[in-house]
Amino acid sequence: MSSTNLPSSMKAQVIESPNAPYKLVSLPLPQPQDPHDILLRVKAASYCHTDAVVASGALPGLPPTWPHINCHEFTGEVVIANSAAAALGFTPGARLAVAGHGFHCCGVCEECVAGPEIELGDLRGDVPGVSAYCPTSGTCGLTHPGGFAEYVVVDARQVNRIPDGLTDVEVAPLMCAGMTVFTALRKASVRPGMVVGVVGAGGGLGHLAMQFIEKIGAKPLGVESADEPLKLAREVAPEATIVDARTTEANEVCAKGESKKGVDVVLVLPESQKAFDYSMAMLRTRGTCVLVSFPIAGFHISAGDMIIRHLNILSVLGGTLSATEEMLQFAAKHGVKAKIETYPLEKLNELVAKYGQGAGGKYVVDMTV
Ligand SMILES: [Zn+2]
Ligand SMILES: [Zn+2]
Known part of the structure; x- marks a missing residue:
């Protein structure tokens, strides 16, 4: 035209x-x-x-x-x-x-x-x-x-x-959505073989993150707390471990298979303190949490937990x-x-x-x- x-x-x-x-x-x-x-x-x-x-x-x-x-x-x-x-x-x-x-x-x-x-x-x-x-x-x-x-x-x-x-x-x-989670993974230097948690794995960003992680050669571990998003997370990453947060505690996730020491990196996608706490609890010592969502009231961070376990927190904006x-x-x-x-x-x-x-x-x- x-x-x-x-x-x-x-x-x-x-x-x-x-x-x-x-x-x-x-x-x-x-x-x-x-x-x-x-x-x-x-x-x-x-x-x-x-x-x-x-x-x-x-x-x-x-x-x-x-x-x-x-x-x-x-x-x-x-x-x-x-x-x-x-x-x-x-x-x-x-x-x-x-x-x-x-x-x-x-x-x-x-x-x-x-x-x-x-x-x-x-x-x-x-x-x-x-x-x-x-x-x-x-x-x-x-x-x-x-x-x-x-x-x-x-x-x-x-x-x-x-x-x-x-x-x-x-x-x-x-x-x-895609650009944000891809940047989060690159910023956290995700490598093949690493275990990467996605809290909110069936949401708009989460279901894309699950795919990027898998294609990078890392191992996605998805967490969700509702039926439909759980179904979607399983659909996009059939090989991945998918956890229902309603019935599985974060420490139980770390007792499973690939993530027995905890995940190397975790993306926090929902805007809730519960999701943040769950994410931090999934991390291995020296693990990295990437903040993607920003609830208006902010997140409460346990400095003691971070210091004792040598955790890192990164953030991503687009x-x-x-x-x-x-x-x-x-x-x-x-x-x-x-x-x-x-x-x-x-x-x-x-x-x-x-x-x-x-x-x-x-x-x-x-x-x-
Ligand atoms: Zn947006
Ligand atoms: Zn400028």
């Missing part, structure tokens, strides 16, 4: 105030202003837990204004590439995957300048001048309009190309552009895919209701049909 025959308006799902349902409205077509801007026609937009938190108004200052368009993990096709975006090789028709963060990074702060010097376990930062962690950059779907619309403006420095063999719908949920590229290539090569249920844009509220039932997996707005 050339810019001359673009529509003047688009359909978008907006949240008008905290806790309001999504409302389908017609809005003027967004305009790419900055030289790095790309106007993207959205193909698939995936729902993340953070969308629910933002919609509830629980994150101070986010969104900065209402009404707001959510979704920070989406894919689409380039419609207009402004000058700097075109200079980076983006042309109309290119298929792009977008992780929300890093929109309009400043290029001059410590994060942006340090680039590859930044160490994140096995990962490095991005090229000098570009950082997903630039503190003044925005996030599509949080500080800026996101993917629950027919069109969205993105920054050419925050996007990845979609590898051959993966569809728009398959890639969308990898752009926050991933760099280079880490996301590595994740996409890895997912394409090893067939890592989310379990996905799709909805049309018009039925986003139905998607949200289904997500709320807690069956696990990922829920994606499909605009390719």
